[in-house]
Amino acid sequence: MLFIELTRTRFLFERGRMSGTETVVDDVWIRSNCDICLSFCGTLAHRVNGRIVKVEGDPENPNNHGRVCAKGMSAIFNLYNPRRVTTPLRRTNREKGYGIDPKFEPISWDEAINLVVERLKKIRAEDPQRLYFTSFDLPGLDLYAGFCLGFGTVPKPFSSGFYCGNNVHNIHGITTMSVEASPDAEYVKYLLLVGSQFGSVVNYDVMHAARGVARKRPGGIKVVSVDPVGSYGAAKAEEWVPIRPGTDGAFLLALINLLINEYKIYDAEFLKRRTNAPYLVGPDKHYVRDRTSGKPLMWDPVEDRAKPFDESFVDFALEGSYVVDGVECQPSFQVLKDHVRKYTPEYASEITTIAPDTIRRIAREFGEAASIGSKIGIDGKELPFRPACCIWYRGLSAHKHSMLSGMAAETLNILIGAIEVPGGLIAEGNLPSILTEDGFVTAQPGSYHVAAAYPPRKVVPPKTPDLFELLPVACYSRPFFILGVLRPDTFKTPSRIDMLIQVRSNFMKTSLPRNVMLDVIKAIPFVVSFCVELDETSEFADVVFPDLQYLERTAFGHDFTIFVDRGGYGPGFWYGQRQVVPAMFVSPWGKGLQNISQVLFEMADRAGFLPDCYKALNRVWKLKDQYKLDPTKKYSFEQLCDHYFRSEHGEDRGWDWYLKDGLVVRNRTPEEMYPGPFRKGRIHLYYEFMLDAGREVGKVTSELKIPWETEDYVPLPDWKPCASYEKEKTKDFDMFMVNYKVPQQSWSSVTQSNPILNQLSDRHRDFDVRINPETAKQKGIKDGDMVVVENTKGIRVEGRVRISELIHPEVVASLGNSGRYARQFQGKRRGIHFNDMVIFDEDHIDYVSAAVDSCVRVKLTKVD
Amino acid sequence: MIGAEEERKAEEDGQTAKRRALITFFGPIKSIVKRSSDEVTLSTGNSTVRDLIRILIERYGDDFGELVFHNEKINSGIVIFVDGERIYQKSDLEKKLRAESNVEVFLGSQAAGG
Numbered sequence: 003m004l005f006i007e008l009t010r011t012r013f014l015f016e017r018g019r020m021s022g023t024e025t026v027v028d029d030v031w032i033r034s035n036c037d038i039c040l041s042f043c044g045t046l047a048h049r050v051n052g053r054i055v056k057v058e059g060d061p062e063n064p065n066n067h068g069r070v071c072a073k074g075m076s077a078i079f080n081l082y083n084p085r086r087v088t089t090p091l092r093r094t095n096r097e098k099g100y101g102i103d104p105k106f107e108p109i110s111w112d113e114a115i116n117l118v119v120e121r122l123k124k125i126r127a128e129d130p131q132r133l134y135f136t137s138f139d140l141p142g143l144d145l146y147a148g149f150c151l152g153f154g155t156v157p158k159p160f161s162s163g164f165y166c167g168n169n170v171h172n173i174h175g176i177t178t179m180s181v182e183a184s185p186d187a188e189y190v191k192y193l194l195l196v197g198s199q200f201g202s203v204v205n206y207d208v209m210h211a212a213r214g215v216a217r218k219r220p221g222g223i224k225v226v227s228v229d230p231v232g233s234y235g236a237a238k239a240e241e242w243v244p245i246r247p248g249t250d251g252a253f254l255l256a257l258i259n260l261l262i263n264e265y266k267i268y269d270a271e272f273l274k275r276r277t278n279a280p281y282l283v284g285p286d287k288h289y290v291r292d293r294t295s296g297k298p299l300m301w302d303p304v305e306d307r308a309k310p311f312d313e314s315f316v317d318f319a320l321e322g323s324y325v326v327d328g329v330e331c332q333p334s335f336q337v338l339k340d341h342v343r344k345y346t347p348e349y350a351s352e353i354t355t356i357a358p359d360t361i362r363r364i365a366r367e368f369g370e371a372a373s374i375g376s377k378i379g380i381d382g383k384e385l386p387f388r389p390a391c392c393i394w395y396r397g398l399s400a401h402k403h404s405m406l407s408g409m410a411a412e413t414l415n416i417l418i419g420a421i422e423v424p425g426g427l428i429a430e431g432n433l434p435s436i437l438t439e440d441g442f443v444t445a446q447p448g449s450y451h452v453a454a455a456y457p458p459r460k461v462v463p464p465k466t467p468d469l470f471e472l473l474p475v476a477c478y479s480r481p482f483f484i485l486g487v488l489r490p491d492t493f494k495t496p497s498r499i500d501m502l503i504q505v506r507s508n509f510m511k512t513s514l515p516r517n518v519m520l521d522v523i524k525a526i527p528f529v530v531s532f533c534v535e536l537d538e539t540s541e542f543a544d545v546v547f548p549d550l551q552y553l554e555r556t557a558f559g560h561d562f563t564i565f566v567d568r569g570g571y572g573p574g575f576w577y578g579q580r581q582v583v584p585a586m587f588v589s590p591w592g593k594g595l596q597n598i599s600q601v602l603f604e605m606a607d608r609a610g611f612l613p614d615c616y617k618a619l620n621r622v623w624k625l626k627d628q629y630k631l632d633p634t635k636k637y638s639f640e641q642l643c644d645h646y647f648r649s650e651h652g653e654d655r656g657w658d659w660y661l662k663d664g665l666v667v668r669n670r671t672p673e674e675m676y677p678g679p680f681r682k683g684r685i686h687l688y689y690e691f692m693l694d695a696g697r698e699v700g701k702v703t704s705e706l707k708i709p710w711e712t713e714d715y716v717p718l719p720d721w722k723p724c725a726s727y728e729k730e731k732t733k734d735f736d737m738f739m740v741n742y743k744v745p746q747q748s749w750s751s752v753t754q755s756n757p758i759l760n761q762l763s764d765r766h767r768d769f770d771v772r773i774n775p776e777t778a779k780q781k782g783i784k785d786g787d788m789v790v791v792e793n794t795k796g797i798r799v800e801g802r803v804r805i806s807e808l809i810h811p812e813v814v815a816s817l818g819n820s821g822r823y824a825r826q827f828q829g830k831r832r833g834i835h836f837n838d839m840v841i842f843d844e845d846h847i848d849y850v851s852a853a854v855d856s857c858v859r860v861k862l863t864k865v866d
Numbered sequence: 867m868i869g870a871e872e873e874r875k876a877e878e879d880g881q882t883a884k885r886r887a888l889i890t891f892f893g894p895i896k897s898i899v900k901r902s903s904d905e906v907t908l909s910t911g912n913s914t915v916r917d918l919i920r921i922l923i924e925r926y927g928d929d930f931g932e933l934v935f936h937n938e939k940i941n942s943g944i945v946i947f948v949d950g951e952r953i954y955q956k957s958d959l960e961k962k963l964r965a966e967s968n969v970e971v972f973l974g975s976q977a978a979g980g
Binding site: 040129130131138140143150151152154155156157158159162163166167171172181182434436438439446447449450451452453454457458459460462465466468470471474477478479480496497611614617618621 | 952
């Protein structure tokens with residue numbers, strides 16, 4: 003298929019053609035939500051005579067306050083896209099490879115569905131785990147979960163989870179009782195961004211965060227962006243601090259050292275009462291426990307004795323050494339205090355290139371901004387007020403040893419008591435929580451997916467192709483799935499994959515280098531793709547189904563969602579997507595296709611497991627008894643949704659209500675907005691559970707002779723260098739390559755098919771590689787020159803240079819996930835495919851959080 | 867699981883009623899137990915969740931058994947709901963079953979995020 007440039011004239015033509023020939027007379031605004039990034043901003047789509055002419059933000063939606071970004075506004079360019087897949091396709095060319103024409107031929111829906119069903123039946127009878135279902139379509143995930151759980155697998159977002167949330171979600175799960183957490187945009191006054199662009203239309207909580215931060219400027223907030231690349235987040239920050247890639251942990255540990263040991267700025271009361279800082283730790287690094295009850299002990303310095311944590315205390319020791327039953331022990335806070343001493347500002351400066359005085363200043367600013375001891379009145383309740391917060395994401399996460407850095411980042415928030423209180427770190431949708439017997443509060447799963455690091459899962463020989471059983475504190479295991487596919491005997495993979503179904507998950511582009519992913523996809527005999535247009539992954543499909551663009555579909559989240567009840571000040575809310583225009587293609591349901599799950603459930607019905615799907619939905623949606631689906635019946639899509647809406651939102655809020663309104667906004671109590679002060683149970687400052695978890699991993703992997711690493715299962719944050727830091731450095735390979743995000747290209751499989759967004763990026767030269775003027779001068783490179791960037795394995799990419807002071811001198815940076823290489827982008831590729839530069843081996847994987855290292859040691863040369 | 871009122875009534879009636887558990891398996895756990903659902907009848911009215919799980923382990927073998935318990939609690943990597951309540955702590959295991967209890971079992975899977 004040739005590349006089709008979408009000009010404005012072409013767009014208008016295609017919109018008219020794709021809207022159909024029926025005469026429709028209307029002029030309406032329809033509520034929905036954008037899904038071009040994880041902000042899921044509420045939108046209003048203006049439909050005139052059956053065609054969408056505009057998309058704006060929904061002013062009634064508290065998530066985004068009536069705003070959308072360029073992505074949301076230009077969504078109709080993705081809708082009226084001449085490259086849309088409009089009919090099922092079957093591959094006729096058995097050969098698969100990059101640039102190879104699949105020679106798809108159109109087939110009927112019936113034929114396409116049956117091709118899949120015959121395989122589903124066989125796989126389900128033999129081993130359901132031989133189906134790998136991947137999707138990162140969060141509004142659609144619950145329905146896909148119904149299909150998958152009923153079949154015998156689970157949906158897995160294979161296109162993500164290699165680089166970003168690996169040491170975010172599992173740590174938030176034990177701190178804020180959520181998968182995701184953000185600074186309280188309403189009240190935060192000092193925001194430390196470490197590899198994150200929170201507040202600048204990148205990250206979660208996009209519009210609310212941007213508004214909350216912008217409203218305080220000038221003078222009411224200080225945002226400090228610590229990042230090798232001064233991208234949008236840094237450009238809007240009050241201060242940008244360039245940092246050497248992969249060294250964030252050292253910087254954070256220096257801040258912790260300064261706060262504890264020099265400035266003595268920490269929330270002692272919070273630490274004593276809400277964390278395990280007072281838990282006594284012995285020389286074996288484990289808790290010292292009561293001999294009778296087995297409960298962890300704390301020292302009461304007034305009564306001068308150790309007691310189980312749940313007894314009454316006059317005070318709690320945070321420091322000192324004590325002897326209990328002949329064992330010398332210390333509160334875990336003392337252990338942390340001693341551990342971080344080596345992270346002096348001078349030491350951290352050598353590692354990070356940040357000046358010692360800057361480190362000192364930031365530590366003091368952060369600590370003082372936290373206003374420890376202060377309170378604020380929120381709707382009649384007095385709550386602790388801690389308007390300082392550290393937020394981290396991919397820039398910190400995408401490294402070997404990054405679990406230890408994530409622990410450091412969270413420790414900073416815990417030290418100042420900024421957990422689920424005004425101004426601090428708050429949950430993006432709380433999960434249910436439990437209180438453990440050791441006194442900890444931790445998130446528990448909604449249904450099938452587990453995210454919290456504690457309690458660690460039992461380590462057992464692999465039961466699933468993901469090898470998740472060998473990663474007891476992780477929330478993902480993506481790279482190990484790949485190792486399991488490529489080396490099944492070594493990694494003792496229990497099931498080979500016979501079929502892969504992909505829905506909105508362009509993993510060939512977003513995961514690992516192309517040479518690695520080619521081997522993975524070729525190892526899977528049958529690939530099914532649902533796609534809006536052919537992409538890097540669907541080009542490898544055996545059967546392709548058209549997918550709905552978000553303006554054509556109805557979808558909503560429940561079990562895993564970040565657009566429900568965001569923490570912090572403001573109302574709770576719920577909303578979803580609503581079909582604004584019918585599907586551009588004809589399906590078995592005519593124009594009545596509203597969600598791809600209808601196709602999946604049709605497959606389930608033909609394959610004989612639809613009743614199991616309904617049972618799964620009863621659990622995933624937590625349907626009340628009177629709304630539970632009856633497995634002996636068959637439901638239309640509207641009926642399924644009606645059951646959910648009534649169960650969740652009330653008897654009077656069914657399908658008709660959703661079509662007319664579908665936005666729930668409710669007032670919340672201070673307890674709901676800021677649960678921290680009301681929670682029972684403690685959170686982890688000291689990760690004692692890591693010790694036994696690591697021991698179990700070591701035992702199982704050595705018994706099975708699976709090559710593995712356990713050195714990072716330690717109870718305290720630390721910094722260890724990536725391979726690129728020292729090991730791979732030579733005279734020639736003297737630079738780091740990293741990638742970064744810009745708001746208009748957050749989800750590039752969608753955005754880089756959007757001509758308006760591409761024009762915006764072209765104008766801003768987003769697709770160029772950035773280097774610092776010093777670097778350029780040293781290497782004799784001028785702005786606009788073409789350069790070759792080569793990694794230590796000889797992989798080379800070429801790009802045009804943009805010289806910018808907003809980049810660390812040791813770094814060359816390219817836009818993440820650009821360089822699209824699907825056949826239809828041939829000759830029109832924009833930017834570099836960064837993932838080709840990533841080295842995928844044991845030296846570049848974090849064996850605790852399953853993150854893949856993406857700071858790459860490179861050399862840079864000018865193309866003559 | 868059985869509520870206080872139900873328990874009191876059963877004791878008053880002096881019944882030794884059997885307990886029936888209807889178990890549904892979801893997701894990858896089906897590969898391990900090799901079925902989608904099962905039914906267990908327990909012979910006494912005092913049967914607990916622990917009794918039920920013991921029977922399931924005997925029935926499905928080591929592949930399932932090694933997943934279930936961890937440090938005397940339910941492994942956090944397996945998600946079990948009995949009558950809509952999650953079973954995790956030691957104390958949950960001692961809860962009594964109803965005359966007919968619904969049990970749902972999942973193998974904990976990766977978070978659905980990025």
